[in-house]
Amino acid sequence: MKKIDLGLKAGTDPKQITDRLQYAPEVFEFYTAETDFTKDGLKRLAEAIEQVKDAGISQIILHHPMRYHGDFTELLTLEQKMPELYRFIEQSTLDLLQLAYDKELQVLVHGSYSRQTALFLAQFDSLEKATAYSFKRLDHFHELGKEHIMFENSISPIFYYGESALDEQILAHDYRLAFDTSHCFIKWQGSEPKLLEALTRLRSKIVHYHLVDSLGEVHDSLELGKGKIDWNAVLPLLNEQATNIFEIVLQDQTDAKEQVASYEYLKQIEQNSKL
Template identity: 45%
Template sequence: MMTNDKFPYLGLKASTDPAQIAERLRYSPTVFEFFTTPADCTPAGLNHLQKMIEWVQHTTHRIVIHHPMSYRGHHVEVSTPARIDPAMAQFVTTSTQDLLKVAREMDVQLLIHGSYNAPVQTINLEFGDVATGRQAVLDELDHWRDVGGDHIMFENSISPIYPYSDPVFNQAILAHHYRLAFDTSHTFIAAHGNNDVLVASLQQLAPAIVHYHLVDSMGQFHDSLPLGQGRIDWARVWPTLNQTATNIYEITLANQLDSTAQRASHTYLEHIKAAAK
């Protein structure tokens, strides 16, 4: 694995709220990720997003736009069939096109989730079975890969239709030549808290990974813990990371105007890095 003395980066995440952004910029992050909502995909929202990106670009050019997580109270599943939810399907198309336009114009990255946490019952209802659901996701991601090029990346989920915990499916993902965003907690949860599966997945997918969400977890549900507070074995994870990628610490904050937990996670991983030398 190629080493980079500057990796891991201090990567922080915020909404497009100026107060949150100002708090993050106080610590001079090397990587900045915008957590967007449907409001950011309106004409006024897109204009505001561009202004906030311009502001952050005074500090860093390593910027990621995280596609909205939810729409009308439901997770944004990119493979949602139009016959099931035409409004969601239309939102996926329109919002992705609009955010990609911003990403190109501002020379930043757009991150899209391949899925979130669609349960097997929902997958079977919409697609018939998991295998068909996985193919629907790959078909959708193929489209956005071709449209987005070097400005788009795809993140894994805890849903069985787009996890990174299955080595056979991982091989299929690699064959599609996607630029991958790897969330450590999502893989750990999908692997039911198995560090062996997490480490194997990180090693297998490393050549395609361009961005990490470094997050701890107990491996049972989506808990987004600071590093060192869950069950992920970071001493084993560290050597597997592709150090040509970027990273943020996607930690749940009790107060969105206090990024202490994100920054403490960076300090924790720096200690792991130092101990590995």
């Protein structure tokens, strides 16, 4: 059974970093934003990474920014339609990968987002063509990042987990995968069997988990134990070699108590399973 990591998430705000480091996490995920990709922003990010490494944390993930000028950084973006957004996605990923190669880190990129997907899908003649283009972009970044990049599942019609044919297609591309439990659960409207099937089918290629609870209806990012996911069933299916964080919505971004409570909840289940 996988040993559960105390994995915490923060931005580059010094108050957030100080808060997370007090718990001595084993895994630290930086949630980057558009402002981190100016010259000064990249310098601050590099300094924040060194601060976390100096605290003895070697397992660090850099989460690609979600938005640029209000638009989601959707890999479906066509250069000829939205050139500025396309260039930002490209350059910001390259910037993160440079840090990853230099400092032995990992970069996480979303295969898709759900909130603006319809806008991007409208630029393609069919879902099949959009999916093919999505894989083309994923292949591009996979080749650039190699062992330093992973791709996270969405709840959109693009790059989601739990449908056997798409899962097998993803496996055929040999991507390193990040698995968000809530995204898969929500995609299948709270279907526990679908979540467990996806965890099992993709397990060998999963290198990182976002352990998040949900009611299975909308994107709610709940503390573990406050949603409908059966963590007793999930825990034995996790890849023992993968890292994890608890990507929970916080009441206060400078206080990770909901993330820590989720860790403690899952550790209790882990302990009970050994009795």
